[in-house]
Amino acid sequence: MPEPSEPPLRRVERKERTRRAILDAALDLSDESTLAAISLRQVAKQVGIVPTAFYRHFDSIDALGLALVDEAFASLRTMIRDIRRGDPALADIVDRSIGVLVDHVHLQREHFLFIARERAAGPPGVREAIRHQIELFERELAADLARLPGTDAWSDEDLRVLSNLIVTAMVATAESILSVAGRPDEEKQIVEQARTQLRMVLVGALNWRSKP
Amino acid sequence: MPEPSEPPLRRVERKERTRRAILDAALDLSDESTLAAISLRQVAKQVGIVPTAFYRHFDSIDALGLALVDEAFASLRTMIRDIRRGDPALADIVDRSIGVLVDHVHLQREHFLFIARERAAGPPGVREAIRHQIELFERELAADLARLPGTDAWSDEDLRVLSNLIVTAMVATAESILSVAGRPDEEKQIVEQARTQLRMVLVGALNWRSKP
DNA sequence: GGTTTCGGTGGACAGTCGTACACTGAAAGT
DNA sequence: ACTTTCAGTGTACGACTGTCCACCGAAACC
Numbered sequence: 001m002p003e004p005s006e007p008p009l010r011r012v013e014r015k016e017r018t019r020r021a022i023l024d025a026a027l028d029l030s031d032e033s034t035l036a037a038i039s040l041r042q043v044a045k046q047v048g049i050v051p052t053a054f055y056r057h058f059d060s061i062d063a064l065g066l067a068l069v070d071e072a073f074a075s076l077r078t079m080i081r082d083i084r085r086g087d088p089a090l091a092d093i094v095d096r097s098i099g100v101l102v103d104h105v106h107l108q109r110e111h112f113l114f115i116a117r118e119r120a121a122g123p124p125g126v127r128e129a130i131r132h133q134i135e136l137f138e139r140e141l142a143a144d145l146a147r148l149p150g151t152d153a154w155s156d157e158d159l160r161v162l163s164n165l166i167v168t169a170m171v172a173t174a175e176s177i178l179s180v181a182g183r184p185d186e187e188k189q190i191v192e193q194a195r196t197q198l199r200m201v202l203v204g205a206l207n208w209r210s211k212p
Numbered sequence: 213m214p215e216p217s218e219p220p221l222r223r224v225e226r227k228e229r230t231r232r233a234i235l236d237a238a239l240d241l242s243d244e245s246t247l248a249a250i251s252l253r254q255v256a257k258q259v260g261i262v263p264t265a266f267y268r269h270f271d272s273i274d275a276l277g278l279a280l281v282d283e284a285f286a287s288l289r290t291m292i293r294d295i296r297r298g299d300p301a302l303a304d305i306v307d308r309s310i311g312v313l314v315d316h317v318h319l320q321r322e323h324f325l326f327i328a329r330e331r332a333a334g335p336p337g338v339r340e341a342i343r344h345q346i347e348l349f350e351r352e353l354a355a356d357l358a359r360l361p362g363t364d365a366w367s368d369e370d371l372r373v374l375s376n377l378i379v380t381a382m383v384a385t386a387e388s389i390l391s392v393a394g395r396p397d398e399e400k401q402i403v404e405q406a407r408t409q410l411r412m413v414l415v416g417a418l419n420w421r422s423k424p
Numbered sequence: 425g426g427t428t429t430c431g432g433t434g435g436a437c438a439g440t441c442g443t444a445c446a447c448t449g450a451a452a453g454t
Numbered sequence: 455a456c457t458t459t460c461a462g463t464g465t466a467c468g469a470c471t472g473t474c475c476a477c478c479g480a481a482a483c484c
Contacts, residue, residue: 011451015461034333037249039441052443053462120387121246121333131391158408165381165409172380175332179343196370197377204416223481227431251471264473265432 019057021047023071026064027110034121035065035114065118065126072111073133079104080140094198101170102191105177116175134171138163155210162205169197231269233259235283238276239322246333247277247326277330277338284323285345291316292352306410313382314403317389328387346383350375367422374417381409 025046044051058064119130141163173194180186237258256263270276353375385406392398
């Protein structure tokens, strides 16, 4: 049986392969503790390269962190694309959105963990990048909400405020799910709470009237 | 002029004084980066003691972290005591609660920063301690809400879910305020958003009916 | 007043840290 | 075929890490 892909790896491919290994190693190591607490040498050892070889790929651990932020949010974007797909006015929009969130938390567990940690404790540049990305999510959500029936009388400001509240609640839900990893009954409870919260917020929204 | 308090400091007092200095130094050092990323020697240097003297007060940096959690939440408890004081059914309950929160974030800035960071990125024991304390807050808030008019028909479960949502939003508000330190106009905007969010949630609550 | 307690000292240790430097060898470019 | 590029190597450095140990001196105790 012939190997399907054994052409002897071009140089750029080898480099990309090592770069991936570094990203994975950093993600793995920062799983316990923080990016700010892991050393270049630990990463290099885990990858199987000599410490100085690290610099062929990143200027510093901080730069590595920014690359991980990009990667993590790229996968998050596929998530909201999944949520957007389908009838936006569907009645079960709450259940479906939270379902997608839960699925992605499991599928991209390490990315969510990384963002949750570094959002609060990462290097300043990393924190700022994450904050910016979350703000983008809020803006997109506000635009989506504006297309929903019943929000005609809402001010832009109130749409943003509501989006911020929803995103905050969803981030907290993701963090809770991660913190009970491996205890499915507790997770079920958290998911059910998230559904109820989202419904409460939407009930509040439907009865809300923006100030003029 | 006679010095008011210069009796030559008893031993226990000296020890307590050093202990405080260690806690303050740790709080100060973890301001940039994390508890997990600071070293025993850094703390000792900042306090002005020799590294090994640290062990006279704490077994490890983690133990220090737990002490800081206790301290930070002790000051938070004075905050909710302030909020509770006064007519619980007052119409401006939202404005007053958020006002107290904002005041305390400024007064206890370092404690809030510490909790925000270590909640997500601290040593496991520290994370667990913080999570537990926040859960206690949720329980207390649920009890307070139960005494409010209009919640008679609410199930205990829904009260807890609502409390969780409110606490989550308030934690996020505190974090936002901390992240814009020194820019009063942005802070004003965040505070105004928090007020609106809390009102939205309460509108949702007043129109909510628990399932039987 | 003699003894005990104990917060703090100072030196030494085996590791780990980031980074500088000169290098190798194979792929890429010509 | 000859040269250049460059991911990865190996050594070496001074600085910093947690912790062990014997020691001090003044407050606390009896």
